[in-house]
Amino acid sequence: MSDYAIDVQGLTKQFGDKRVVDGVSLQVRRGEIFGFLGPNGSGKTTSIRMMCGLLTPDAGSGQCLGYDIRSQADEIKRRVGYMTQKFSYWDDLTLRENLDFVARVYQMPDRRERVERTLEELGLAGRARQLTGSLSGGWKQRLALAACLLHEPQLLLLDEPTAGVDPTARRDFWEELHRLAARGISVLVSTHYMDEAERCHKLAYIAYGRLLAQGTADEIIAAQQLATWTLYGDGLVELAQTLRDAPGVEQTVAFGNALHVSGRDAATLEITLRELAQQQQRRLEPAQTTLEDVFIYMMKRSADNFGSGARP
C-alpha cells in the first residue's frame, strides 16, 4: 500500500466555462495533518469533493487511501470522514438520531454503544434528545466532527471546520486533530487561519484554482526567497504609501505597530529601508518572513498573472 493517504495529479474541474480547479496535484502522507489554504472561491471545496468522489474531475486522476478516485468512490466513502463546509446533518433529527443514522449507514457493529460513547465524549449526553437544529454553531461543529469520526475513518477531509468558532473551541479542536494524527489518521483540513496553518505538518496554497505552493511551512517560506524587514513607529499607512514604488519593495503588510516590508532583491531592499529609517528616525529590524507574508505575496502575484477577470 502506498505511503500516501491522498495522491492526486492534475485535478481539473470546470463549471460552465469557468475553470474552478486547474491542474491541482497534491500528496498527503499517512498520519499527516495537511493544511489546505486559499482565499474564498479559490477551489478548495471543489478539490476536496473530487478527492472523495462527490464530483467527477474533468481531467486528472489519483488515489485516496490507495483507491482510485474515479472508479472506487464506494471504497473511499467507507474509509473517509468528510466534514462539509456547511453543516449538513439533519436539523429535524435529534443528536442521537443523527449519530444513530450515521452508525447504521456505515454498518457499525456495536452501534448503540458507539453512539452513546460518542455522546458522552462530546459532553452532549444530556442533550441527546434535543433537535440538532437548535444547537449553536460551535456545538454543531463538534457534532459534525464526532459524526464523521464515528465509523473510524483512516482519512479525514475537513472543509473549513473552524469557521465561525470561538478561539477556545478552535484550540480544543486542533488538539483533538493532533491526537487523531498521532493515532495514524491522516487529515486534510482547509482553513483561513494562519495560526491553524502553522499547526499543520504540511501546507498547500491554492488561488484561482491553481496550487501555488506545497510543503512544510518552512519550505513554502524559503521557496519564495523573500527578504523581510520590520519598520516600527507611527504613520504606517503613509509610510506604506511612500514605500509602494520604492526600489526593492514588493509588498508591505501592517501588523499592529509594525510594518512588514518584503522583496526578493534583498540587497536593494536593505539599502532602500536603511536610507528611509535614517531619514525618518525609525527603528528598523531584519525579520523572519512569515507564512502570512508569503501567502499575501503569492496571492498578489497570481492575481497579476491570471486573476484578472476571474475575480469580481
Place this chain on the structure above:
Amino acid sequence: MTLFSLARWWGIVLKEFLQLRRDRITFGMIIGLPIVQLALFGFAINADPRHMPTAVVLHDHSEYTRSFVTAMRQSTYFDIAGSLDSEEAARAALAQGRVQFVLMVPPGFTRELLRGERPALLIEADATDPAATGMALAAAGEIAQSVLRHDLRGPDSRLAGQPAPFEVRVHRLYNPEGNSQYNTVPGLMGVILTMTMVMMTGLAMTRERERGTMENLLATPVRPIEVMTGKIIPYIAIGLIQATIILLAARWVFHVPFTGSLVSIYCAALLFIAATLTVGITLSSLAQNQLQAMQLTMFYFLPNILLSGFMFPFRGMPQWAQYIGNVLPLTHFNRLIRGILLKGNGWWDLWPSIWPLLLFTAVVMAIAVKFYRRTLD
C-alpha cells in the same frame, strides 16, 4: 461492497419516519387531503341532481301515458322540456346535450297495456355522467311500479297488481358500462393516492438537495437503490392510511357496495401505491428544486386524472387517448378497484390490470436509479 445492505436501508427508513413524524404540516396534509377531497368530490356526486331536461316522443296518447309523464315531472328529477316527433330528433337532442333524457312511448302502448301484454316504455339517457342519471333512472323505475294503481279502475284494476303492468326499458347511451354513481368514490381513491404520494415523495430528494444534506448523504456508502426504496417505505404506510380513510368513507358515508374481498382491495392499493411512489421518487431525482418537483407532479397528475377513466368514460375517449391512458397506473387501478368493489372480481379477472402495474413499477424504478445522481456534478 454489498449491492444492497438491509442495515443501511433500514437506517434510511428510520430517518424518513422520524423526519416525517416531526413534519406536522405534511402530516396534516396527508390526513386532511383525502377528507377534503372526499367531501368535495364525494358529496358533489351524491348531490343527486334533479330537474334534468327531458323530451318526450309520444306515439300514443292516453290518460295512462299522461299520468306517467305527470308522475315523472312530479318526481322532480325530470323537467319535461317539450315534445319531439321522431326518434331521430330525440337522438339529436341527446347527442347535442340539449336534453338528458328522452321518454318514448311506442305506438299501441295503451292497447297492449289494457290487454295485459306488458308493453315497454323506453327511456333513453345520456349516461355520460352516470352520477347525473343514476338516481333519476331509479326514480323512473319506481314510478312505473306505482303510477297506474290509481288509474286502473273497474275491470282494468286486475292489471294493477304485481308486477307492474308495463315495463320501463332504460337505454344508457355513450356509456355502455352503465356505470353507477359508485364509480366515482372508488375512483377517487386512486386520484387521492396519486396526488399525495407523488407530491410527498417528489419533494423527498429535492428537500435534501436544498437543505444541503444531500452532500452528506452522498458522502456515505448508502446506495441509490437503498435511498430510493428507503425513502418510499414511510409513504407506503401513509398511503395505506389514506386508503383506509377512503374505504371507510366509501362504506359508511357513500354506501358503496363491497362485493369483493378486503384483502384484494388492500393488495391492489399496495401495488398502486408502490407504482405511484416510484414515479414520485423519479421526479424527485430529476427535479433541481422543490418548485420544479411540484410542477412535475402537476404535469404527471393531469393526464392521470383526465385519461384514466376517472373524469370521462375510458371507452368514450379517442383511440390515441386510450393508448396514453393504458400506460397510466391510475387507469389500471381504477379498473382494479371498481372490479373488486363493484363486480367482486377475483385475481384471475384482475390479472390484466395487475401486470401493467407491476411492469410500470419496475421500469420506473429502474429509471429512478439510473437518474439518481451519485455525485454533486
